[in-house]
Amino acid sequence: MAIVECKMRLDKFIASMGFGSRKEVKNNIRKGLVTVNDNLIKDPGFGVIRGKDRVTLKNQPITYEDYQYFMLHKPAGVISATEDPKHKTVLDLLTSKHRKDLFPVGRLDIDTEGLLIITNDGELAHNLLSPKKHVEKIYYARIQGVVTEEDVEAFKNGVNIDDDYTTMPADLKILKSDQVSKVEIIIKEGKFHQIKKMFEARDKKVIYLKRMAMGRLQLDPELKLGEYRVLKVEEIELLKNR
Ligand code: URA
Numbered sequence: 001m002a003i004v005e006c007k008m009r010l011d012k013f014i015a016s017m018g019f020g021s022r023k024e025v026k027n028n029i030r031k032g033l034v035t036v037n038d039n040l041i042k043d044p045g046f047g048v049i050r051g052k053d054r055v056t057l058k059n060q061p062i063t064y065e066d067y068q069y070f071m072l073h074k075p076a077g078v079i080s081a082t083e084d085p086k087h088k089t090v091l092d093l094l095t096s097k098h099r100k101d102l103f104p105v106g107r108l109d110i111d112t113e114g115l116l117i118i119t120n121d122g123e124l125a126h127n128l129l130s131p132k133k134h135v136e137k138i139y140y141a142r143i144q145g146v147v148t149e150e151d152v153e154a155f156k157n158g159v160n161i162d163d164d165y166t167t168m169p170a171d172l173k174i175l176k177s178d179q180v181s182k183v184e185i186i187i188k189e190g191k192f193h194q195i196k197k198m199f200e201a202r203d204k205k206v207i208y209l210k211r212m213a214m215g216r217l218q219l220d221p222e223l224k225l226g227e228y229r230v231l232k233v234e235e236i237e238l239l240k241n242r
Contacts (some may be wrong), residue, residue, distance in 0.1 A: 007047030010036065013055065017062050018097040033058050053109055068099050069231035070118040073223040080107040086153075089118055095227055103173060105129065105214075112212030114139070115219035117239070118228070124239060128215060131168075134188040135242065138213040139195055145204035147181035148172050154202060155185070161197040170198065180207070215242050 013023045013032070026044040028034060034041055035056045036048055048055060067070040072090055074080070079087045082103050090104050103119040106126045119125065128135050155172040170187040181204075183197055196206045212219050215240040223229060231239075 002021040005049045005052065006047055009044065010034065010041060010048050010055070011044035013048050013050065013064070014057060014062060016100050017064065018099055019057055019062060021095050026055060040240070055186065057228070065099070067101060067121045067124075068119060069099075069104075069121065069124075069230055069236050071220060071223065071235070072104075072116045072118055072227050072228040073219060073225055074108055074113055074116045075225040076111045077112055079110055080104045090118065094118065094228060107192075108211060109193060109196070112209045112211065112223060114209075115214055115217070116211070117214060117217070117231070124236075127242075128239065129190060130163065131189045132199060133242075134168075135215045136186050136188055136213070137190065137211060139185045139187070139208045140212050141185060141195065141199075141206050142208040143181045143199055143204050144179075144207050145181065145199075147177050147183055151173075151202050151204070155198065155210065159198045159201045160203055161191065161194065165191070166190065167194065167198060171216070183213075215239055 011022055011025045011029060014020070014029075015022045019025065020028065029044045030042055032040055032042055036046065037054050055062045072093060074090055076087070078093065079089050081089050082091055082215060087110065091102060094102070099120050101120040102118050103120065104123070105119060106129050108114065108116055117128070127133055152172045152174065155170040158166040158169050160166045168188050170188075173184040174181065175184060176182040187194060191197070195209060199206050217235055220229065
């Protein structure tokens with residue numbers, strides 16, 4: 001059976017890869033800034049085959065990628081959403097060209113730092129976030145209050161957080177027990193404000209929270225707060241083949 005190659009409008013193709021709004025792209029095409037397979041094309045509706053035709057804008061090749069994957073070191077003060085009327089979002093931190101349909105995989109609170117995966121791969125996101133998949137998320141936290149072995153035990157048994165919800169067992173490791181304690185927590189679900197609520201239920205307060213790992217993917221220590229990079233192929237594999 002013949003494989004039908006699906007054509008896409010040139011303006012839509014360029015815009016969807018993040019090279020301007022549809023209007024800007026149309027203007028650029030009409031101005032003669034776009035080539036397809038080395039031919040100057042001035043018709044925004046010209047049909048291109050994704051992944052086959054070679055498209056350039058201002059002599060820059062635009063390669064088609066079905067999926068894009070980024071690792072962001074989320075700083076405090078930005079929202080894990082695609083848009084927000086008041087705050088900067090994690091997507092605003094992606095300054096390089098990227099697909100238009102990216103979203104963050106799960107949410108970190110506005111004041112939480114650390115590893116955030118940004119992609120347009122819905123299936124991967126679902127597999128990482130579904131409570132049924134039990135993907136481990138590792139956090140480092142500083143806690144107002146002396147964290148004790150009783151807290152460790154309570155986390156192991158699951159903590160009652162919302163009126164009638166008891167969390168799945170969580171691993172709490174005390175790194176330093178003091179007036180301000182330092183801990184590592186591993187949870188396998190991602191309820192809203194989960195870690196803060198778990199400590200609240202133990203009469204303690206999270207004063208700093210950072211996600212260090214998701215599944216087998218660790219936050220790259222080279223990435224400074226607010227920095228991001230493309231995930232390596234082997235890192236994507238780590239996430240897919242848990
Ligand atoms: N738990 C929280 O309380 N906040 C986060 O951002 C992540 C996990």
